[in-house]
Amino acid sequence: MKNNYFFTSESVSEGHPDKICDRISDAIVDLMLKKYPEARVACETMVSTNRTIVAGEYRLPKGIDITSDEIEKLVRKTVYDIGYEQEGFHWQKMHFECHLHSQSSNIAIGVDKSGNKDEGAGDQGLMFGYACDETDALMPAPIYYSHKILKELAEIRHKDKNCILLPDSKSQLTLEYKDGKPVRASSVVVSTQHKKNCSQDDIREIVRETVIKVLPEGWMCPENEFYVNPTGIFEIGGPDGDAGLTGRKIIVDTYGGASPHGGGAFSGKDPTKVDRSAAYLTRYLAKNVVAAGLSSKCTIQIAYAIGVSKPLSLYVNTGGTGKIEDYKIEKILENLVDMSPRGIREHLKLNNPIYVPTSAYGHFGRIPNELTEGSFSWEKTDLVDAILERL
Numbered sequence: 001m002k003n004n005y006f007f008t009s010e011s012v013s014e015g016h017p018d019k020i021c022d023r024i025s026d027a028i029v030d031l032m033l034k035k036y037p038e039a040r041v042a043c044e045t046m047v048s049t050n051r052t053i054v055a056g057e058y059r060l061p062k063g064i065d066i067t068s069d070e071i072e073k074l075v076r077k078t079v080y081d082i083g084y085e086q087e088g089f090h091w092q093k094m095h096f097e098c099h100l101h102s103q104s105s106n107i108a109i110g111v112d113k114s115g116n117k118d119e120g121a122g123d124q125g126l127m128f129g130y131a132c133d134e135t136d137a138l139m140p141a142p143i144y145y146s147h148k149i150l151k152e153l154a155e156i157r158h159k160d161k162n163c164i165l166l167p168d169s170k171s172q173l174t175l176e177y178k179d180g181k182p183v184r185a186s187s188v189v190v191s192t193q194h195k196k197n198c199s200q201d202d203i204r205e206i207v208r209e210t211v212i213k214v215l216p217e218g219w220m221c222p223e224n225e226f227y228v229n230p231t232g233i234f235e236i237g238g239p240d241g242d243a244g245l246t247g248r249k250i251i252v253d254t255y256g257g258a259s260p261h262g263g264g265a266f267s268g269k270d271p272t273k274v275d276r277s278a279a280y281l282t283r284y285l286a287k288n289v290v291a292a293g294l295s296s297k298c299t300i301q302i303a304y305a306i307g308v309s310k311p312l313s314l315y316v317n318t319g320g321t322g323k324i325e326d327y328k329i330e331k332i333l334e335n336l337v338d339m340s341p342r343g344i345r346e347h348l349k350l351n352n353p354i355y356v357p358t359s360a361y362g363h364f365g366r367i368p369n370e371l372t373e374g375s376f377s378w379e380k381t382d383l384v385d386a387i388l389e390r391l
Contacts (some may be wrong), residue, residue, distance in 0.1 A: 007173040009142035009256025014360035015167020016077040017244025021045035023359040025268030030353035037351040043268040055099035077317035088240025120307035122273040129257030129282025131273040131290040132297035139365035141182040143256025166193035168237030193237030204228040271350035280378035288383035296321040309340040349374035
């Protein structure tokens with residue numbers, strides 16, 4: 001194994017065009033789950049200069065419905081909460097279109113529970129989960145700290161209406177690894193949208209203070225490898241600078257490239273879609289394996305067929321760090337949790353309106369909110385004792 005190397009991950013803020021779309025799509029998922037916990041939703045969003053379009057399908061029972069006015073009000077509030085009141089993208093002034101429609105009956109027949117048939121997966125696909133001991137959150141350090149830098153900058157912006165920072169921003173962190181462990185940042189890149197005619201030196205100092213606060217002591221990169229708005233001025237940003245779509249930041253959403261990815265996005269999908277729920281399950285299982293001390297890193301893959309409830313495969317790879325053989329870990333996990341789509345939702349309590357907070361700064365490495373049922377439940381390490389008992 002290669003033990004000395006450099007590895008890079010990036011994050012994007014809640015105001016990035018693609019992340020605006022993720023948040024809008026997840027806000028619509030949450031709205032429908034509030035109306036009916038078994039709602040089916042697949043919502044896509046596109047944003048551009050003063051324009052937002054939502055499209056997709058949903059299913060609610062007779063007697064429960066949703067209006068275009070409700071959706072428009074929610075979308076405008078979502079854009080307002082992010083902080084967009086700019087000439088080129090404004091929560092009040094933007095043009096809005098809604099093209100949501102009823103779900104195909106063909107999909108419903110194949111997926112719904114009926115007779116002796118359990119609920120099937122909403123689509124075929126393969127999902128990966130990952131955990132490692134590089135951080136307390138059991139996340140890869142480059143993506144973990146990339147998220148934290150942008151989240152901290154967003155908090156500064158939200159607390160001060162006169163802040164020179166604006167919503168759209170990106171971070172990129174390269175860490176040096178020695179003996180397989182991260183030891184320092186070799187470079188830091190942060191690009192942040194800002195108000196007109198403000199000092200780039202002032203922006204640099206805000207970012208510098210934030211990066212030093214977020215990184216472990218002694219990890220700050222050399223000054224000549226600290227890049228803030230390297231192109232110079234970043235006044236035009238958000239959807240006015242670049243169009244956005246739901247599901248375009250799947251590596252940002254997961255492990256920053258440290259793990260394989262099955263290809264499916266999360267936002268805009270209700271938890272019957274295994275793209276989302278099974279990705280949460282595999283993170284949950286991988287995190288508990290590492291938390292139990294069975295390995296220092298763990299990759300898990302699971303696969304499904306549309307309309308079939310049982311997973312087609314379960315794969316565990318500890319990258320040579322396992323205290324026991326990988327196949328033995330697979331055997332331990334096989335019956336630890338019901339891995340059918342219904343079983344995942346029930347175990348992790350996913351049929352709740354919990355998804356807006358997942359739409360920025362990563363779906364993993366977050367702290368569960370004990371006051372909100374299901375909130376980041378896949379980050380719990382409550383399987384550790386059960387895993388150890390099966391050794």
